[in-house]
Amino acid sequence: MRFDNPVPVTTIAQLIGAELIGNIDGYVTGINELHKVEFGDLAFVDHPKYYSTCINSAATFIIINTKTCFPEGKALLVVDDPFEAYQKIVSFYRPFTPSLKMISESASIGAGSVIMPGAYIGNHVSIGSNCIVHPNVTILDHCIIGDHVIIQAGSVIGSDAFYYNKKTNREIHYKKMASCGRVLIENAVEIGANCTIDRGVSHDTIIGAGTKMDNLVHIGHDTVIGKNCLFAGQVGIAGATTIEDNVILWGQVGVSKTLTIGKGAVVYAQSGVKDSIEGGKVYFGSPVEEAREKMKEFVWIKRIPQLWEKVMGSKDKG
Amino acid sequence: MRFDNPVPVTTIAQLIGAELIGNIDGYVTGINELHKVEFGDLAFVDHPKYYSTCINSAATFIIINTKTCFPEGKALLVVDDPFEAYQKIVSFYRPFTPSLKMISESASIGAGSVIMPGAYIGNHVSIGSNCIVHPNVTILDHCIIGDHVIIQAGSVIGSDAFYYNKKTNREIHYKKMASCGRVLIENAVEIGANCTIDRGVSHDTIIGAGTKMDNLVHIGHDTVIGKNCLFAGQVGIAGATTIEDNVILWGQVGVSKTLTIGKGAVVYAQSGVKDSIEGGKVYFGSPVEEAREKMKEFVWIKRIPQLWEKVMGSKDKG
Amino acid sequence: MRFDNPVPVTTIAQLIGAELIGNIDGYVTGINELHKVEFGDLAFVDHPKYYSTCINSAATFIIINTKTCFPEGKALLVVDDPFEAYQKIVSFYRPFTPSLKMISESASIGAGSVIMPGAYIGNHVSIGSNCIVHPNVTILDHCIIGDHVIIQAGSVIGSDAFYYNKKTNREIHYKKMASCGRVLIENAVEIGANCTIDRGVSHDTIIGAGTKMDNLVHIGHDTVIGKNCLFAGQVGIAGATTIEDNVILWGQVGVSKTLTIGKGAVVYAQSGVKDSIEGGKVYFGSPVEEAREKMKEFVWIKRIPQLWEKVMGSKDKG
Numbered sequence: 006m007r008f009d010n011p012v013p014v015t016t017i018a019q020l021i022g023a024e025l026i027g028n029i030d031g032y033v034t035g036i037n038e039l040h041k042v043e044f045g046d047l048a049f050v051d052h053p054k055y056y057s058t059c060i061n062s063a064a065t066f067i068i069i070n071t072k073t074c075f076p077e078g079k080a081l082l083v084v085d086d087p088f089e090a091y092q093k094i095v096s097f098y099r100p101f102t103p104s105l106k107m108i109s110e111s112a113s114i115g116a117g118s119v120i121m122p123g124a125y126i127g128n129h130v131s132i133g134s135n136c137i138v139h140p141n142v143t144i145l146d147h148c149i150i151g152d153h154v155i156i157q158a159g160s161v162i163g164s165d166a167f168y169y170n171k172k173t174n175r176e177i178h179y180k181k182m183a184s185c186g187r188v189l190i191e192n193a194v195e196i197g198a199n200c201t202i203d204r205g206v207s208h209d210t211i212i213g214a215g216t217k218m219d220n221l222v223h224i225g226h227d228t229v230i231g232k233n234c235l236f237a238g239q240v241g242i243a244g245a246t247t248i249e250d251n252v253i254l255w256g257q258v259g260v261s262k263t264l265t266i267g268k269g270a271v272v273y274a275q276s277g278v279k280d281s282i283e284g285g286k287v288y289f290g291s292p293v294e295e296a297r298e299k300m301k302e303f304v305w306i307k308r309i310p311q312l313w314e315k316v317m318g319s320k321d322k323g
Numbered sequence: 324m325r326f327d328n329p330v331p332v333t334t335i336a337q338l339i340g341a342e343l344i345g346n347i348d349g350y351v352t353g354i355n356e357l358h359k360v361e362f363g364d365l366a367f368v369d370h371p372k373y374y375s376t377c378i379n380s381a382a383t384f385i386i387i388n389t390k391t392c393f394p395e396g397k398a399l400l401v402v403d404d405p406f407e408a409y410q411k412i413v414s415f416y417r418p419f420t421p422s423l424k425m426i427s428e429s430a431s432i433g434a435g436s437v438i439m440p441g442a443y444i445g446n447h448v449s450i451g452s453n454c455i456v457h458p459n460v461t462i463l464d465h466c467i468i469g470d471h472v473i474i475q476a477g478s479v480i481g482s483d484a485f486y487y488n489k490k491t492n493r494e495i496h497y498k499k500m501a502s503c504g505r506v507l508i509e510n511a512v513e514i515g516a517n518c519t520i521d522r523g524v525s526h527d528t529i530i531g532a533g534t535k536m537d538n539l540v541h542i543g544h545d546t547v548i549g550k551n552c553l554f555a556g557q558v559g560i561a562g563a564t565t566i567e568d569n570v571i572l573w574g575q576v577g578v579s580k581t582l583t584i585g586k587g588a589v590v591y592a593q594s595g596v597k598d599s600i601e602g603g604k605v606y607f608g609s610p611v612e613e614a615r616e617k618m619k620e621f622v623w624i625k626r627i628p629q630l631w632e633k634v635m636g637s638k639d640k641g
Numbered sequence: 642m643r644f645d646n647p648v649p650v651t652t653i654a655q656l657i658g659a660e661l662i663g664n665i666d667g668y669v670t671g672i673n674e675l676h677k678v679e680f681g682d683l684a685f686v687d688h689p690k691y692y693s694t695c696i697n698s699a700a701t702f703i704i705i706n707t708k709t710c711f712p713e714g715k716a717l718l719v720v721d722d723p724f725e726a727y728q729k730i731v732s733f734y735r736p737f738t739p740s741l742k743m744i745s746e747s748a749s750i751g752a753g754s755v756i757m758p759g760a761y762i763g764n765h766v767s768i769g770s771n772c773i774v775h776p777n778v779t780i781l782d783h784c785i786i787g788d789h790v791i792i793q794a795g796s797v798i799g800s801d802a803f804y805y806n807k808k809t810n811r812e813i814h815y816k817k818m819a820s821c822g823r824v825l826i827e828n829a830v831e832i833g834a835n836c837t838i839d840r841g842v843s844h845d846t847i848i849g850a851g852t853k854m855d856n857l858v859h860i861g862h863d864t865v866i867g868k869n870c871l872f873a874g875q876v877g878i879a880g881a882t883t884i885e886d887n888v889i890l891w892g893q894v895g896v897s898k899t900l901t902i903g904k905g906a907v908v909y910a911q912s913g914v915k916d917s918i919e920g921g922k923v924y925f926g927s928p929v930e931e932a933r934e935k936m937k938e939f940v941w942i943k944r945i946p947q948l949w950e951k952v953m954g955s956k957d958k959g
Contacts, residue, residue: 101455107440122743123761123777125441125458125476137737139800140761140779141441143458143476143516155817158761158779158797159835161476164457164516167537167555177569178533178551181473181513195817198779198800198837199477199857201516201538201556215814219803220837220859221517221877223538223556233814237803238837238859239877239895241539241557241574251813256877257895257913259557259575259593275895275913275927277575277593291593291609291927305627309941309948312627315634316951419773425758443759443776443794459759461776461794461834479794482775482834485855485873495887496851496869499791499831517795519834519856519874539835541856541874559857559875559892577875577893577911595893595911609911609927623945630945633952 006185006207007035008098014066014080017047020097021090023068023082031080033066036094036185040245040263041208041227047094049087088170088182095183095207104128104146115152127163133192145204151192151214159199163188166206166226166244182206186227191215197222197238206244213250225262237274249284259291324503324525325353326416332384335365336400338415339408341386345398351384354412354503358563358581359526359545365412367405406488406500413501413525422446422464433470445481451510466522469510469532477517481506484524484544484562500524504545509533515540515556524562531568543580555592567602577609642821642843643671644734650702650716653683656733657726659704659718667716669702672730672821676881676899677844677863683730685723724806724818731819731843740764740782751788763799769828781840787828787850795835799824802842802862802880818842822863827851833858833874842880849886861898873910885920895927 011032018025034045039055042048042064049068050059059067060075067079068087075081084090104111104127112126115134120126123141130144133152138144142156145163156162166186169179186205190212196202197220204210205227212224213232222236225244232250236242240254243262248254252266255274260266267284277291289296313319329350336343352363357373360366360382367386368377377385378393385397386405393399402408422429422445430444433452438444441459448462451470456462460474463481474480484504487497504523508530514520515538522528523545530542531550540554543562550568554560558572561580566572570584573592578584585602595609607614631637647668654661670681675695678684684700686692695703696711703715704723711717720726740747740763748762751770756762759777766780769788774780778792781799792798802822805815822841826848832838833856840846841863848860849868858872861880868886872878876890879898884890888902891910896902903920913927925932949955 103437103439103455105440107458119739121739121761122741123441123459123759123779125439127458137739139781140743140763141459141477141759141777141795141797143441145457145476155801157800158781159459159477159517159777159795159837161459161516161538164475164538165473167515167535169535169553176551178511179535179553181535193814197803198797198839199517199539199795199835201477203516203538217803217805217815217817219861220797220800220839221539221835221857225537225556233812235805235815238861238879239557239875243556243574256879256897257575257893261574261592274897274915275593275911279592302624305631306624306938306942308631309627309945312630312634312948313941313944316948421755421757421773423758425776441759441777443757445776459777459795461759463775463794477777477795477835479777479834479856482793482856483791485833485853487853487871494869496829497853497871499853517835517857519795521834521856539857543855543874557875561874561892575893579892579910593911597910620942623949624942626949627945630948630952 006037006095006099008033011045012098014047014082017066017094018082021068021082021084021093023084023090025080025082026072027075027080028065028078029080031065036091036098037064037207038227038245039064041205047082049091051087088180092183095185099147099183099185102128109146121158139198148188148190148204150190151194153193154190155195157196157198157200157220160196161201162190162196163204164201166203168206168226168244184226186210188212191232194218200224203244219256231268252284324355324413324417326351329363330416332365332398332400335384335412339386339400339402339411341400341402341408343398343400344390345393346383346396347398349383349398354409354416355382355525356545356563357382359523365400367409369405406498410501413503417465417501417503420446427464439476457516463522466506466508468508469512471511472508473513475514475516475518475538478514479519480508480514481522482519484521486524486544486562502544504528506530509550518542521562537574549586570602642673642731642735644669647681648734650683650718653702653730654718657704657718657720657729659720659726661716661718662708663711663716664701664714665716667701672727672734673700673843674863674881675700677841683718685727687723724816728819731821735783735819735821738764745782757794775834784824784826784840786826787830789829790826791831793832793834793836793856796832797837798826798832799840800837802839804842804862804880820862822846824848827868836860839880855892867904888920 014031036047047066048064068082108126109128112130114132118136121140125143127146132150136154139158143161148163165184191214195217200222202224203226211229215233218236219238223241227245234252237256239257242260245263247265249268251269253271260278264281271287273289279292287296290299332349354365365384366382386400426444427446430448436454439458443461445464450468454472457476461479466481483502509532513535518540520542521544529547533551536554537556541559545563552570555574557575560578563581565583567586569587571589578596583599589605591607597610605614608617650667672683678700683702685704686695704718744762745764748766750768754772757776761779763782768786772790775794779797784799801820804818827850831853836858838860839862847865851869854872855874859877863881866884870888873892875893878896881899883901885904887905889907896914900917907923909925915928923932926935
């Protein structure tokens with residue numbers, strides 16, 4: 006999330022009751038997750054395992070639950086519970102103030118765009134020109150839609166991330182991490198019916214220009230989709246994943262989180278992508294392999310009885 | 324389904340034109356499916372195969388298409404077509420009288436709860452305090468929502484069960500069994516966008532406190548979900564299944580009907596659970612096995628060509 | 642798509658700026674895809690590979706980008722870009738003129754049918770008698786719904802086909818082919834919550850009488866479903882496929898495009914149907930095989946370690 010205007014780090018420290026150490030004159034430009042932070046950003050870390058990564062990331066300001074050394078020019082904001090501090094900042098700068106009209110007065114809708122009945126357009130949503138938003142679509146606060154975009158009926162743009170902090174005092178439970186990112190949909194994207202595209206937790210979920218999705222597709226938070234991809238029905242993509250340009254995912258493919266699918270890869274129906282895969286190749290299986298390797302496997306499995314007979318001297322299990 | 328007040332069994336017998344045998348002075352407290360019946364309940368049975376189970380269940384009153392012996396204190400309601408008798412009772416005591424307002428006047432909504440535009444709240448729905456019901460959500464009649472519940476846009480709570488009576492006179496066809504159960508959503512449950520949670524046929528579908536679901540998740544009728552479970556996107560769970568506490572189902576997992584997943588089980592993405600599985604373990608595959616066993620299988624399959632070469636003396640199929 | 646009244650072929654030729662050769666006195670009754678065309682129809686072809694198939698199809702009028710011979714009684718409409726000519730005809734005869742009311746004035750709704758709040762009923766939609774259209778359902782223009790049909794909350798009927806023309810000048814991109822077909826839902830069909838049924842590109846998507854679908858089911862464009870089928874939750878069926886009567890697809894089954902599933906076939910959960918399969922049999926797997934064959938395969942795979950030990954003399958990989 007970018008602040009509308011840079012905020013003095015002292016203001017943030019006061020808001021969250023932090024002890025401020027280091028660059029106390031700095032201005033904070035935004036707040037972001039560790040793997041998306043940029044110079045000027047605030048990040049948070051509460052586990053010793055990640056202290057070093059966070060302190061040495063691009064983040065200029067670090068909310069942390071210890072005092073430790075850090076590079077010059079940065080600042081630490083020391084608090085007992087960095088997660089709660091993060092939540093406080095988000096709820097202060099991006100409060101949940103739902104519009105109670107179907108089309109918010111702060112939404113902007115470009116020339117030639119049609120918003121059909123039953124569609125909800127939240128606060129500060131921007132829709133470009135010549136778009137069609139079909140009935141019963143929901144576009145939540147702060148999402149940005151380009152030109153010539155079609156969103157078919159019932160789809161939801163900007164639902165909150167499925168992102169929880171696990172707590173284990175007495176029993177396991179989960180605390181929602183507030184989503185302050187957005188969904189950015191570039192020009193000429195077409196989204197099928199009853200799809201769901203989650204907003205980023207703190208960065209943006211991005212759908213690249215010209216990408217087309219069939220119905221009931223799910224795109225997780227902070228995921229970045231390239232240009233001119235094709236996703237068939239019921240594809241599901243988890244959070245913080247990168248899909249490069251021209252990727253084709255056939256029906257019911259599942260893609261795990263924080264991985265990359267290279268440019269031009271094709272993944273056959275019902276496959277499961279659990280690790281990054283190279284572009285320019287064709288994949289199949291759950292987990293995926295290159296399709297022609299996976300196909301050979303099917304042939305080999307069918308030969309087991311023949312092997313068995315040769316080795317064991319009988320077609321039945323000895 | 325519980326009746327608002329206990330109903331004399333003679334009233335029920337008259338409604339469905341049944342011959343009443345046995346405890347004719349009793350009061351019926353509710354109507355339920357065989358595996359959910361309690362003392363005071365009415366159940367129905369129309370197939371000789373299930374006569375004995377039904378008569379000896381907890382049900383006090385049995386709608387049946389034969390005269391047979393039964394335990395003292397119970398009553399039989401003898402009719403030609405128990406299924407039709409059941410439908411008649413449901414449509415009399417739980418008639419379909421849809422509210423034609425977006426928020427029914429008989430719905431109750433707790434303090435601090437926000438119902439966003441386009442959300443439909445049916446008759447006798449109860450929503451606790453500090454909930455958020457996002458745009459274009461549908462919550463159908465009689466569903467009960469706890470406190471601090473979040474339901475994201477486009478989700479449907481209380482759709483009818485997918486439950487049909489197969490008829491084969493002349494040709495196969497299916498007759499819908501009326502759903503008179505409810506959906507009960509406990510405190511601090513969070514439901515993603517475009518999910519669907521079916522009501523129970525005659526019992527309740529229950530989502531335990533603290534459970535979180537991602538988008539496009541489907542929960543079948545009469546299914547009981549424990550506390551603090553996590554279900555990732557596009558998970559589907561069939562009817563009358565039990566998921567104990569702290570179960571984690573990753574994306575696109577499918578779970579069959581009337582089974583149990585034990586406490587703390589973890590099921591990897593795209594797996595299929597067709598029988599009950601123990602808690603505390605990690606599973607993968609369709610059908611599932613323990614994940615580490617399934618992983619070994621992948622290794623063994625890759626060794627078939629080596630076996631073939633050793634046995635057949637050539638890498639190619641002889 | 643059928644025209645409301647037959648149109649002189651000269652009118653069409655003028656609309657698209659085509660050179661007209663052959664039967665210039667003919668009347669065009671409709672426009673259709675190659676595999677759905679009938680006598681009197683207009684079809685289009687732009688690739689030499691399909692010239693002959695198209696010219697010799699049932700189509701009477703062919704939009705084409707070459708001059709070639711053709712059977713007597715037919716006509717060619719020669720243009721540079723047949724795809725664009727097709728788009729122009731569709732947008733002229735089936736223009737997108739969205740109703741801005743939740744229930745269009747041109748929709749007709751039969752006696753005893755209930756349209757619940759938040760449901761959108763488009764232009765020229767026809768709904769029979771005794772139907773229930775639940776809240777937040779979307780039924781788009783020109784769809785035809787029979788009697789005693791139930792459509793549960795959030796479902797979308799008549800979304801556009803996922804059908805694109807691939808263009809590769811400079812970079813790959815996709816151009817939407819306008820959908821001018823309809824969805825026809827026959828009597829006593831019941832559709833679950835948050836399902837999506839795409840309209841045909843130029844023909845109709847048809848759901849046969851008595852068929853029942855659970856939630857989150859996706860049906861592609863131009864697909865024809867038989868009578869009294871059962872589709873469990875999250876089934877996905879691609880475009881232009883034929884499912885015959887009494888077919889049962891269990892949860893999360895995926896079915897590819899342009900194939901046929903024979904009468905009475907049963908496909909177990911999570912299976913993938915990539916080619917046509919015969920009726921009357923039970924299937925499992927991705928891709929499917931007959932279920933009992935597939936089950937044997939699971940047993941054979943479990944025997945590999947035993948084979949390995951016998952051949953290699955050790956349980957571990959040599």
